[in-house]
Each structure stands twice: as C-alpha cells, then as structure tokens.
Amino acid sequence: MFDPHNDLHRVGSLDELRTHYRHPHAGTRGKERPALDAASATVAERCRFATIGTFDVLGNADVSPRGGPSGFIRVLDPTHLAMADLGGNNRLDTLENIVATGRVALLLITPGKSETVRVNGAAFVSTDPELLHGFQLPKPPKSAIVIRVETTYMHCAKAFMRSGMWDQSVWAELADVPDGAAVLSCQGVVDVDAETTRKWLDDDYAEALAVEAQTT
Template structure:
C-alpha cells in the first residue's frame, strides 16, 4: 500500500483494537499536567532522550538527544529547556516545529526500566534569551527549544524489561555489525568516507 494514500488521522481498524482491555484508573490517573518533583528528579538523572515532532503534512520524526545527566534543564514545573547542539545540520526537528510546534520527549536513565514521557508546545529561542548556563563540552548551544509542558507521565517498565536494554549479558558485540563508516560508505555510495570506526569517532568527538 502506498503510504501517501494513508490519512494521517485515520483511526485503527476496529477489529485491531478488540484484543485490548480498557486502561485501568491508575493508568489514566498517572497523567499529570506539570512536572512534579519525581519528574524533575528523573530528568535531572537522564543523559538521553528522544524528541518526537511532526511536519505540517503529518510525517513523524524521532531524534535522539544526549548530554550530561540533566542536559535538558527544568526551568520550572511547566517548562523545559532543550539545548540544540551541532548535529548533521538537517534540522528536521526544528523545521517541523516551525510548522507544528507540538512535541514530545521521552527520557531514559541508564539502569532504570521506567521511562518518562513529556508532551507540550514549543518555542525556539536563542541561548542568550534564557538566564541559564547551557554550556556543555565547552560550547554554547546553537539554539534552545523551550517546551511548555501540557502533560507528563511515567511509562511502565515492560518494554525495557522485555528488551533487556541494560542487561550486560544481552549487549551486542560491536563486531556483529559493520562500522558506522562502512554503513555510510554504502548508503551514500561514497568511498571517501573512512570505514575505520576509530577515525570516524575521532572526527565526531571534535564536534561534541
């Protein structure tokens, strides 16, 4: 089926939903409209999050974001500041937010099976507009995404438990897959890209 023929707001087929039970009161009650002290502490421990946005046409995008624990700054119980640092310069997320300011963040803490989901409406500002030191790796961010929190809730641990994400015994040896450089050489059809992982990582480390 051509994905362009699918309506972005088309509901799932009714038959596909019959296997699901109704959510419990506890599952519904855990959604709150602000960042309580548990949310703020979790964000302060988190070195990694995913940022979900959507284009004006409804095409979704998920972007990984990382830094030192607490790299996403809690400004108050209703606002988060996510520094945007040098990446691949596609700026897909920022372009999406220019057309559709709604976004979602999912926070991970290494060793924790639960995750935190935060939804809201965003604005993109210059780093100097906030009275917060956003310097990391000796560099200021290029811009800052400020998210006005509309809802937040903790995701149950089941998916991370199933995946064994933090289990050292389930860690995949890097030799099981080509280096990132080798993959890019194939994807881009560019033999000038170094296949040596150490060379690639050294170049990336200079831009952190």
Template sequence: MDGVLDRYRDPSQLVQDKVIDHLDRHCRAFIELSPFATLSTASADGWPDVSPRGGDAGFVKVLDEHRLALPDRPGNNRVDSLHNVAANPRAALMFLVPGIEEVLRVYGTAEIAASEELEVDLTEFGRAPRSVLVVSVTRAYFQCAKSIMRSGLWDPARQVERSAFAPMRVVFGDHCRLTTPLPDDAVMREGLAQEL
C-alpha cells in the first residue's frame, strides 16, 4: 500500500467544490426521476452493507433541502439496513436514473420513522411502507459519468441474456444446500410480483 496512493493526482477544484451540504434543485430533480438507489449503512462495529432500493420514479421523497424520506418496502425481512441504522445512524445513498450516465451521491444520518409520522404520501403499489428512513443530509454531489460509460449500463446492445447465468432456483438451491428443488424462476418471480 505504501506509495500506491501517490499514483493519484490531487482532485481538481471543481471536483472539490461540487460537494454541497444540502439538496439543491438539481438534486431534487434527479431524485424525482430516479427509480433505483443503493443504500449503504454500517453496523455498530463498522461492517458495511449495501442494499438495492427501487420503486416508481421519485419513490424517495425530498422533504426539504436537508431531509429525504426512503420508504422501506417488503423484502427478505432480514432488515439489515434498519438494524444498522438503529446502531449506527450514518448512511449513504446513490441514485441512478436510466439513460443518464451521472449518478447522485447523498450522505448523512438516518433515523427510522413510521410512515404516518410524516406529512407525505409514500403509498406505492397500493401499500404504505412498513417504515421510513429519514435521512438528514450532510453532503451531496454528482458523480461523473465515467463508470456508467465504461460499463455500458444503459446500452441495450450490452444487455446480458438471462440464459447466460444459472436460474435463481439453482443458485439458491446451491447456496442453501437444499435437498428439495425450488419452483422454477417464473413461478418465484410471479410470487415476488405479488409482494411489491
């Protein structure tokens, strides 16, 4: 590790100046367009966790320039992120918008709230969320497009055929060392769709 960091030049003034301590109109507009974000939290002893979050565009609501509300939808019920926030309130979000190569990164502290405590409608797919993370923003900035450009994430020509990877029933069966086979992926996906 010694000297490896010396290989990097200092960040430009623009890169340093783009970090703001609130959600301005551009952050708000980006969040309103975003149907997908990642939530990063850490346990009390510092072990990190990253969780995918999704919904209709704008599923995360900006409450004001310093707070946003992230609804918690039905998932696998591990609630790792919520346990982490209860022990260590630091959190980060990364918002993506299909077709836009820049991403928005937001950092702050989070607290768990009941949806009825907020004066905003977070109903989606006909359901109120089980809980809401209210994130108090301390830093926000747009990340340049290079990583999305390199990945070709939004390029339809680079979309992977589903057949290139094992069916999830096989993956879960192997990971969990199941002796009884799971239903096929179409049946599992149908069940997931009913729980959105």
C-alpha cells in the first residue's frame, strides 16, 4: 500500500521530473501569447463560467468558481480583462489574495466545448464607478477584478474528454455522488440532516439570485 509519508519515490528536481515525460511538441511550447487575439477575446466576452486561482503571502493557494451571464467578464483591451465580482459567500478569499499578492490564473470554460482558454497575469481589485457601471448586468457589482494579461493560450480538450464532462450519460452515473448538503452534514458544519440542509441551501440560493437580479 502506498505510504504518503515515504519520500523514496518523491520527484526532487525538474530534471528528474522530465525523465518521466517526453518533451512537448514545438507547437505546445510556443502557443503562449502576451495578449488576447480576436478569438480568445470572444471566448472571454461570452464566458459564463471560469475558475480563478490565487495565493496569499504565505503561498497558500486557492481556486474559486466564478459564473455569470455573458458579459460578466469584459475585455477592456487586448491585455486587460475585468471580471465582475458577483455575490458569493463573503469570505472574500479570492479578493483578499489579490489585494495581498496581485496574481491570478484564469480558466475560461464554455459549456459544451472541451477546449478552454487560460489567462495568467497581474491583478487588482477596483471599485471605480465607471468600470463597474460598464458591466451589462442588472446592477453594478461592488467591485471588479482587473487582470493584466501576461500569457494566454488555448488548453487542449483531453481532460474534458476523459471525464465526459458534457456527456449526459456520465451525469446519470454520478447522480448518487454526495451533493453540497450531504458534505456539510457529514463534516458537521451544520447540525441538521442533509435533507434539511438541502432545502436551506436551495432557499438561500434562490433568495440571493433574486436580489442580484433586481435592478435597484
């Protein structure tokens, strides 16, 4: 049985790591770009779901899902994006990390498509009224994440293809996987059963999204 405390086979250097993998194709090595092209800009502008990676001053990493209607991400110019910060749980993990370290990594995901667009760069949190009112949303967000693109590239589809991400037959196979309510109940975060927690979550989501949809 594998022992995670046994370092015998731990990879200890970049050179050692490379011995286990072939070198990437020239096209793979050279596909990074310093700015958004027309196609990548369209992906960003029409993006409805993304993941954003950040880290704090101690190096603790975090990845958060971000979603909204097309337009919650704006292309300001080929090297700058702005992402509206829509309502969340108010932990502010992502925003705090950006304020602290100013670095982000984005994965832009289009439902039904298996290739994605990655964006890495510097970032800051802005409350500029002109920026916030420029989002085509029911009401302006409280803040926005402004990203200066340093590298961007298309990521291949293999992970999505292997996982069957958009295959509805796979969804059916996973129907019995514990949902968020079951996880919270199992962890002891809530002191009620999963069914009660499920209702509370659904009501909370509905209320939050209804408030968000209000124009005033």
